[in-house]
Amino acid sequence: MVLHGCTLFPHGGMPLRIFEPRYRQMLSETLEGSCFFAVGRLHAAEETDDPAECTSPIGTIGLVRASREMDDGTSNLLLHGVIRVRFVEWDLESPYPKARIRPIAQVFEPESQSASALESLHEAAEEAVGHFAGEVQDAFRSMAQSIDDPAILADVMCQQFVHDPDVRYELLSMDSVAARIAWLCSELNK
Known part of the structure; x- marks a missing residue:
């Protein structure tokens, strides 16, 4: 389609x-x-x-x-x-x-930096949901904490928090998961 x-x-x-x-x-x-x-x-x-x-x-x-x-x-x-x-x-x-x-296939590399990437994504998510009701914040935190792959969490966050159609496509087509995470964390922390 x-x-x-x-x-x-x-x-x-x-x-x-x-x-x-x-x-x-x-x-x-x-x-x-x-x-x-x-x-x-x-x-x-x-x-x-x-x-x-x-x-x-x-x-x-x-x-x-x-x-x-x-x-x-x-x-x-x-x-x-x-x-x-x-x-x-x-x-x-x-x-x-x-x-x-x-x-x-989308794989976060280097694997040794996965924990750091996840931490950065969680911090950016806190910024993104900070103005929502407590129940929404708690639900998103719970869902995000259950994801242990930075590539998956980045995609979930792109789907939820990026609304510009051109930027969404640019993020979807990025070869580097690390670059996608860096962009997402930078934008959500603004």
Whole structure:
């Protein structure tokens, strides 16, 4: 699925309303199969017949966690991000955007600095949630403390705290987890 200004991070959630006939077909095939589909970001003003011309090269595979078909044939669903992917080749014969993909593994290196990276992310998270109600702060702290991988925590925080569509995509497509963490901590500590 390709959408304007839309970036899903691994370990993040995205509610979607499926209403276009082509995406209804995609969802039907997805639910009959693996329950996974990719979300890509349209970077052009309009979609063209060749998705490679208008879709950013990096996206995210998502798992359909919940789907409810409405009386009018549309569906509301919750997509859970799983892993970054690179769109390698587009199927121009498909009725909806369909691509061959390559997974992009994200590993924080050097591993010896993982604890320090996690600590920095926790401090930045405290800044980000400091103005929310106590219950929200406690819930986020509890969730963040349960994550022991800095790459995962950074993605969760990007999904929750970064709202500019261009910055979100830039963070999604960064090769370096350490660079993503440095940017995120710097911005959230401002």
